[in-house]
Amino acid sequence: MPAYKAPLREMRFLLEELLDVGQLSRLPGHEEATPDTIAAILAAGAELCERELAPLNRPGDEEGCHFENGVVRTPAGFAEAYRTFVAGGWTSLAADPAYGGQGLPKIVNFVIEEMISSANLSFGIYPGLSGGAYQALSLHGSDVLKARYLPRLADGSWSGTMCLTEPQCGTDLGLVRTRAVPGEDGSWKITGNKIFISAGEHDLTENIVHLVLARLPDAPSGTRGISLFVVPKFLPNADGTLGPRNGVGCSRLEHKMGIRAAATCAIDFDEAVGWLVGRPHKGMSAMFTMMNSARLGVGLQGLGIAEIAYQGAVAYARERLQGRSPSGAKAPDKLADPLIVHPDVRRMLLTMKAQIEASRALAYWIGLEIDLAGRHPDPARRQAADDLVALMPPIIKSGFTDLGFAAANLAVQVWGGHGYIRDNGMEQLVRDARICQLYEGANGIQALDLVGRKLGTGTGRLLRRFFHPVAAFIAEQQGDAAMAEFTLPLHKSLARLQQATAWVAETGLRRPEAAAAAASEYLELFGLVALAYMWARMAKLALGRQQGEDGAFYQAKLATARFFMAKLLPRHASLSTSLMAGAEPVMALPEAGF
Numbered sequence: 001m002p003a004y005k006a007p008l009r010e011m012r013f014l015l016e017e018l019l020d021v022g023q024l025s026r027l028p029g030h031e032e033a034t035p036d037t038i039a040a041i042l043a044a045g046a047e048l049c050e051r052e053l054a055p056l057n058r059p060g061d062e063e064g065c066h067f068e069n070g071v072v073r074t075p076a077g078f079a080e081a082y083r084t085f086v087a088g089g090w091t092s093l094a095a096d097p098a099y100g101g102q103g104l105p106k107i108v109n110f111v112i113e114e115m116i117s118s119a120n121l122s123f124g125i126y127p128g129l130s131g132g133a134y135q136a137l138s139l140h141g142s143d144v145l146k147a148r149y150l151p152r153l154a155d156g157s158w159s160g161t162m163c164l165t166e167p168q169c170g171t172d173l174g175l176v177r178t179r180a181v182p183g184e185d186g187s188w189k190i191t192g193n194k195i196f197i198s199a200g201e202h203d204l205t206e207n208i209v210h211l212v213l214a215r216l217p218d219a220p221s222g223t224r225g226i227s228l229f230v231v232p233k234f235l236p237n238a239d240g241t242l243g244p245r246n247g248v249g250c251s252r253l254e255h256k257m258g259i260r261a262a263a264t265c266a267i268d269f270d271e272a273v274g275w276l277v278g279r280p281h282k283g284m285s286a287m288f289t290m291m292n293s294a295r296l297g298v299g300l301q302g303l304g305i306a307e308i309a310y311q312g313a314v315a316y317a318r319e320r321l322q323g324r325s326p327s328g329a330k331a332p333d334k335l336a337d338p339l340i341v342h343p344d345v346r347r348m349l350l351t352m353k354a355q356i357e358a359s360r361a362l363a364y365w366i367g368l369e370i371d372l373a374g375r376h377p378d379p380a381r382r383q384a385a386d387d388l389v390a391l392m393p394p395i396i397k398s399g400f401t402d403l404g405f406a407a408a409n410l411a412v413q414v415w416g417g418h419g420y421i422r423d424n425g426m427e428q429l430v431r432d433a434r435i436c437q438l439y440e441g442a443n444g445i446q447a448l449d450l451v452g453r454k455l456g457t458g459t460g461r462l463l464r465r466f467f468h469p470v471a472a473f474i475a476e477q478q479g480d481a482a483m484a485e486f487t488l489p490l491h492k493s494l495a496r497l498q499q500a501t502a503w504v505a506e507t508g509l510r511r512p513e514a515a516a517a518a519a520s521e522y523l524e525l526f527g528l529v530a531l532a533y534m535w536a537r538m539a540k541l542a543l544g545r546q547q548g549e550d551g552a553f554y555q556a557k558l559a560t561a562r563f564f565m566a567k568l569l570p571r572h573a574s575l576s577t578s579l580m581a582g583a584e585p586v587m588a589l590p591e592a593g594f
């Protein structure tokens, strides 16, 4: 198994040098979140991930979860690691101090989520789901529900789930069948069967809080008739202690390709007592308000997997001796050169590195904007941040999870046949990475969301929040000859993206099928340009710092930026040509022809 080392230098470069994380401590309520405090928290998080969580990743995969008589046991060591996690206050980082949280900026959580995903994706799913439940309740729950559940989710003694999926209902949530009928004292009785519920049952916490989509008796059909409920495994007493067991049970544990230490459960509700969260029939809009952050979270999972795959590939490429460099022996004292001298191996490593570093920059930029959207004193700045944050989730979710899977595959390739052998731990990354492209809205659905919802919002207002800073950055660099090698290709790719955007918007109005056929390629093109923008910004910083004490770090940044511009960004041309081919190439073949 590759040893995980959190890329703290890289993280500080982005937070402190590129993004000025210091601006957070000037926001009301975040005065204590200085760069030094944030760096200290990240260093502690890195230690937890490297020492506690990463060593459990492979044994957890080998052992998997156990299911007996409705009870789920996590693999050896998970319960203890969870106790350490809770004792360290890691479940309450960004939670509201009014409910026992530490009130830290969201960006801190972002970085920690990435580290956890690198160290042990399965483990991270348990607190990740609790974070989702916390958010749903804090945004839409009544004061009574918030007081009852939020402190226990924040302190980690209870965990959360999101119960959407049913056997007949995956992407299309309008097909939900689970029913809710009025119960006593304003409660509801929930009956139905949910499947694929992450952290649906386990032995890490004393109670599990299910957030469940269900229909009221008078509900309109489709997505307009869905309501959101909170349904605890144990019903809490008025004093907060645990009362009787509710009518919720796990009937099956799924046997799956990856994340085998994360319990994925079929959960049955049999007249289970629940409480409405938000308004009747408004469950979908409640889900949508928290979906953006859940999608960013899954994007970070993809990034985390890509990082650990890259670390494993680099370590192996330095140590494995095979063949000689085409330009002559590089280690003449040894029987062969290390893999890392070979151009094709370097191509694979740089393909990972160049996308990972720019993706991380993009993720942290958006993470910081979430904090600005919440607390900046200027309403116009808050709105601008909010718009950008609303635009980016499909690009980050889809782009980063595709990267996670591609990087895990490339890392196996670097390891050769040894990558395919279980004992070495690389194949687990491929299996684990795969789910991120599927859950929280499959990646094809993210593309449809970008094209169908985000593009049109406010007649392109969200889009302009991205296009304007990129165009402004290019314009600012015009007199800087050293930047031309980065800004010229960025400019070209931005022009392609703008042309493709106009095409999608226009064609979408006349022929929705053509826009839908173009959606995935459009999303990929958008992601590519976003990464190019992050590389150009990083290159600008690095150009001025090559001579300093840490010169090698910045020289590596420039070499990687050059690789990205020369070898990865040119794909924008084929993507835009292909996406503008319209619907015909994919729709012309009659169904019988398949």
Ligand SMILES: Cc1cc2nc3c(=O)[nH]c(=O)nc-3n(C[C@H](O)[C@H](O)[C@H](O)COP(=O)(O)OP(=O)(O)OC[C@H]3O[C@@H](n4cnc5c(N)ncnc54)[C@H](O)[C@@H]3O)c2cc1C
Pocket: 161, 162, 163, 164, 165, 169, 170, 171, 172, 195, 196, 197, 198, 199, 256, 264, 435, 438, 439, 440, 441, 442, 443, 444, 445, 448
């Ligand atoms: C390990 C695991 C954990 C999970 N955890 C949870 C959880 O905690 N809670 C929960 O509620 N669910 C969970 N899920 C369910 C997951 O979110 C769904 O599997 C996912 O939303 C896709 O639904 P589906 O599997 O039914 O696929 P389908 O909806 O049947 O889709 C199949 C394929 O068709 C495509 N497709 C579907 N509709 C369209 C369309 N209109 N246009 C274009 N393409 C379309 C999709 O993109 C996909 O590629 C989990 C699943 C797994 C495997």
